[in-house]
Amino acid sequence: MNKVITINLGGNAYQLEEGGYDVLRAYLETAAARLQANPDRDEILSDIERALAEKFRALLNSQKTVVITQEVSSVLAEMGPVEADPGTSSSGAPGDASSAKPTGEQKTAGGSGTPRRLYRIEEGAMIAGVCNGLAAYINIDPTLVRLAFVLLTIFWGTGLLVYIVMAFVVPEARSPEEKAAASGSPTTAQEFIRRAKEGYYEAMKNFPDRKAHREWRRKFRREMRAYAGHWRYGWPGWWGGSTRFCSPRAGFALPVLSLLSGTVAIVWICALISLLATGGVLGLTLPDNIPVWVAALVLLFAYGILAGSLKAARRFCYWGFGPPQATATATASVVLLLDAAVWCVVVIVLLWLALHYFPELREAVQTIPAQAHQAAADIRGWWTSK
Amino acid sequence: MNVNEKFSAIRKGLLEFLVLQIIATDKVYAADILKQLSETQFATQEGTLYPLLSKMRREGLLDYEWKESEAGPPRKYYELTPKGGEQLRETLEYWSEINGTVKKLGQK
Numbered sequence: 001m002n003k004v005i006t007i008n009l010g011g012n013a014y015q016l017e018e019g020g021y022d023v024l025r026a027y028l029e030t031a032a033a034r035l036q037a038n039p040d041r042d043e044i045l046s047d048i049e050r051a052l053a054e055k056f057r058a059l060l061n062s063q064k065t066v067v068i069t070q071e072v073s074s075v076l077a078e079m080g081p082v083e084a085d086p087g088t089s090s091s092g093a094p095g096d097a098s099s100a101k102p103t104g105e106q107k108t109a110g111g112s113g114t115p116r117r118l119y120r121i122e123e124g125a126m127i128a129g130v131c132n133g134l135a136a137y138i139n140i141d142p143t144l145v146r147l148a149f150v151l152l153t154i155f156w157g158t159g160l161l162v163y164i165v166m167a168f169v170v171p172e173a174r175s176p177e178e179k180a181a182a183s184g185s186p187t188t189a190q191e192f193i194r195r196a197k198e199g200y201y202e203a204m205k206n207f208p209d210r211k212a213h214r215e216w217r218r219k220f221r222r223e224m225r226a227y228a229g230h231w232r233y234g235w236p237g238w239w240g241g242s243t244r245f246c247s248p249r250a251g252f253a254l255p256v257l258s259l260l261s262g263t264v265a266i267v268w269i270c271a272l273i274s275l276l277a278t279g280g281v282l283g284l285t286l287p288d289n290i291p292v293w294v295a296a297l298v299l300l301f302a303y304g305i306l307a308g309s310l311k312a313a314r315r316f317c318y319w320g321f322g323p324p325q326a327t328a329t330a331t332a333s334v335v336l337l338l339d340a341a342v343w344c345v346v347v348i349v350l351l352w353l354a355l356h357y358f359p360e361l362r363e364a365v366q367t368i369p370a371q372a373h374q375a376a377a378d379i380r381g382w383w384t385s386k
Numbered sequence: 387m388n389v390n391e392k393f394s395a396i397r398k399g400l401l402e403f404l405v406l407q408i409i410a411t412d413k414v415y416a417a418d419i420l421k422q423l424s425e426t427q428f429a430t431q432e433g434t435l436y437p438l439l440s441k442m443r444r445e446g447l448l449d450y451e452w453k454e455s456e457a458g459p460p461r462k463y464y465e466l467t468p469k470g471g472e473q474l475r476e477t478l479e480y481w482s483e484i485n486g487t488v489k490k491l492g493q494k
Contacts, residue, residue, distance in 0.1 A: 009459075010459030038440075040437075040440035040444060044437050047432075047440070050458075050460075053459050054458045054459065080431025084437070
């Protein structure tokens with residue numbers, strides 16, 4: 001199932017698959033760039049568009065209403081690349097050429113600058129992606145934004161309210177275009193896809209036989225996938241960093257980081273239990289005017305920040321500033337395994353220690369089955385009474 | 387390098403001449419020109435033809451009029467201007483001179 005985009009060619013509407021639209025746009029943009037110095041640029045482009053319209057019309061009928069990507073590609077191959085100076089001598093007056101140039105440049109400049117928009121970004125989000133989206137919008141680390149929200153909540157109590165409002169008001173970035181607009185950087189997904197498709201089409205023309213075509217298509221898809229991974233794992237600051245696997249650092253840092261992660265997790269669980277059981281955290285009792293659920297949420301945020309930064313540090317040790325796809329080597333997976341093992345041991349030891357040295361915790365754990373039974377009985381009672 | 391490749395520059399240069407000849411016989415639109423050329427060694431594509439046609443129009447060799455088509459967008463039908471006709475006659479003359487030279491030198 002593919003998204004369909006409706007376009008206007010020579011005054012008629014045509015429906016193209018999204019991939020075909022990208023290829024077509026790349027073709028027309030290349031043509032426009034090549035004809036930049038040509039005084040008849042706009043006329044040639046509209047001639048080309050009308051010719052395309054006629055070719056597309058020939059492919060469609062009452063049953064078939066969408067031009068698929070492959071058809072767009074073959075129509076464009078039939079059209080051939082638009083040539084800047086045809087025939088023997090190009091007789092375009094120099095004055096004309098220089099006056100045509102600036103307008104062309106303005107057009108391309110306007111096309112490449114993507115306006116930045118505020119979206120929620122759910123990839124790598126902790127709750128609804130508000131902080132993540134804000135961070136992308138103002139181009140700073142999401143952890144800092146989260147911290148700001150927590151501080152706002154603790155000291156003025158407004159952060160939470162703002163967050164909830166934004167979670168409902170700010171739209172979520174779903175399509176690649178929206179995701180690109182969320183970070184608004186020049187290396188947006190949109191721009192990348194356009195350039196890649198352009199390269200794809202250019203290369204397709206140079207391969208004569210079917211086998212070479214297939215090989216190239218496979219390679220192209222692989223690259224696009226790697227790119228998609230890059231987009232998911234790298235937020236704006238991470239662009240263009242090294243993608244090598246840094247083993248010496250990882251060797252020392254990983255177990256330490258894992259230990260820290262484990263400790264933070266245990267401390268968080270203990271703090272949450274003590275908060276719910278006694279209404280205070282680590283000896284500090286809550287002020288009367290703050291409800292328990294707010295404190296729990298703050299705790300959740302604090303944990304998120306700590307765990308998130310530790311996770312990011314660990315990820316950095318595995319992959320450097322890059323996508324996992326590019327460097328998922330044998331060494332990386334060995335260290336990954338080692339790290340996971342250390343993590344498991346740490347958690348088990350800490351749990352064991354906690355159960356031995358905190359009687360309240362042990363009691364709490366022992367009462368879980370009874371409480372579960374109680375809760376089940378309550379629900380059953382409520383159901384039967386209804 | 388085979389003959390076909392050697393003559394690619396010459397074919398490119400002659401394209402304008404052939405387009406003039408095609409348009410001289412009848413009012414045609416771009417797809418007709420491409421169709422007539424496709425059966426010859428001068429087969430070309432829209433990407434090349436449209437810039438050439440607009441260049442020739444700019445030089446005053448040809449003109450066009452819009453005609454509605456039964457389906458799809460309106461079409462541009464090209465015809466020669468007097469200047470285009472003149473240019474065609476000159477080119478034909480020159481071509482037959484070249485032809486003569488090639489034959490004559492070959493016979494020696």
